[in-house]
Amino acid sequence: MAASDTPSGLTPTPLYREVQWRITRALAAGEWKPGEAIPSEAELAADCGVSIGTIRRAVDELVAGRILVRQQGRGTFVATHTEDRTLFYFFHIAGKDGSREFPESELLGFRKERSNDGDEHDFGLARGTRVARVRNLLKLGSRPVVLDDITVPTERFARLDESTFRSREGTIYALYQARYGVNVVRIGERLSAAHPPADVAAILGMRTNQPALHIRRIAYSYNDSPVEYRHSWINTADHEYLSDLWKTAAL
Amino acid sequence: MAASDTPSGLTPTPLYREVQWRITRALAAGEWKPGEAIPSEAELAADCGVSIGTIRRAVDELVAGRILVRQQGRGTFVATHTEDRTLFYFFHIAGKDGSREFPESELLGFRKERSNDGDEHDFGLARGTRVARVRNLLKLGSRPVVLDDITVPTERFARLDESTFRSREGTIYALYQARYGVNVVRIGERLSAAHPPADVAAILGMRTNQPALHIRRIAYSYNDSPVEYRHSWINTADHEYLSDLWKTAAL
């Protein structure tokens, strides 16, 4: 690999980071699809003209970032949105009794329109962008707990429509991944407490003078490019939001 | 290092993990104090009878878990509770305008007593344990935002008293670390929305029918041993709770 990017005077970028970049770019370009194996370490080493150790070092960080998954004897794979992964990294709601289950999903609304001042204010999304609006309810133990109002710019999602959403199997991010090649790898969330709007309260079986948890979420794909925006309302009568599930492996 | 722990039939524990264990035990035993350097990689390698590469592998995970900090040319150090670290890993409140500042702290109460049913229910802390109760207010921009009700078993904190708390410099975790050798390395938090109790509302300048963010926090030291329990109430009129500041380095 050409040791090109040395921004004059500064210390040169380590080889393993250049390799990491290269892999990330290939991932973003859809060169290897979710669920597929990427080339073996030996192959990558040959392609990049570096040692296997350097490849491992590059892949290590992508594995830590849950972008790739290694399996001894099989290969290294592009991470997919399985239920397990969702439950652990993208769904932070648990029962106050400690229960941790996968939610049922119910599509309540779908429409297409242009983004407005609210989107710009809440998420920094430029006004006038073509977006789809999705209202989705999540139930736990057959009771409504989370209401998601999703805004997704349609640019990266060709021919996104209601039936696609309604007939999907698995999670919404799995749909993005399988159908549109958009891979959500990280989310950022900002939480506050507030009284829910009347329509939301009605859906969640709350009164409007009861406190609810409100979340603004931005979902990112490779290279921290944002792909989806969400307002969530959560009835925390019997459930909680978990933060720092961490346990960074480090005993 | 003796390859002892091979639970019969299962794959043997990797060497680097045994080394990691050994380092963690030494840390927990206070062999190296926060801020101090641990022995050099070459030294550790000699002591443990393994190669430097294996030492690096062991230390890598501890660095990822923010238990150790490496500095090229200087050495590897036990992490300390600086303001920067606190702001990033243990204080998740930011202004809705995006501002991120270090809070002022004000001690509102201190007493010692025995733990009760509430502690057992909320945190699984055994009844009748000797604990200190600390009420601490955090202000942002000179306005009250977070009220912490802290419960800490006094077993690991010899001669903990109010004046120690009041006259401390820096954060509470820095106090634990500097004065009692107790190093908080990880926290787990559970969030919900609720109406604040009257006394809390008064302190935070809220009405009791306004929604507030409530957090149950458990702070852990090495080996996931819990050292402190906390109830926090947050006025989210102008502030939010940030989750997944992540950016796991993985571009």
Added chain:
DNA sequence: TTCGATTTGTTCGTATGTATT
């Protein structure tokens, strides 16, 4: 200021073990 010793950071190479197909 210079220099040398120390320490971590990067890269390479090799050998062997374990899991999968």
Added chain:
DNA sequence: TAATACATACGAACAAATCGA
């Protein structure tokens, strides 16, 4: 069984940062 792929471990060499003589 054999081939493939990742996992572990060792060693060597040099680069870069730090610090004290």
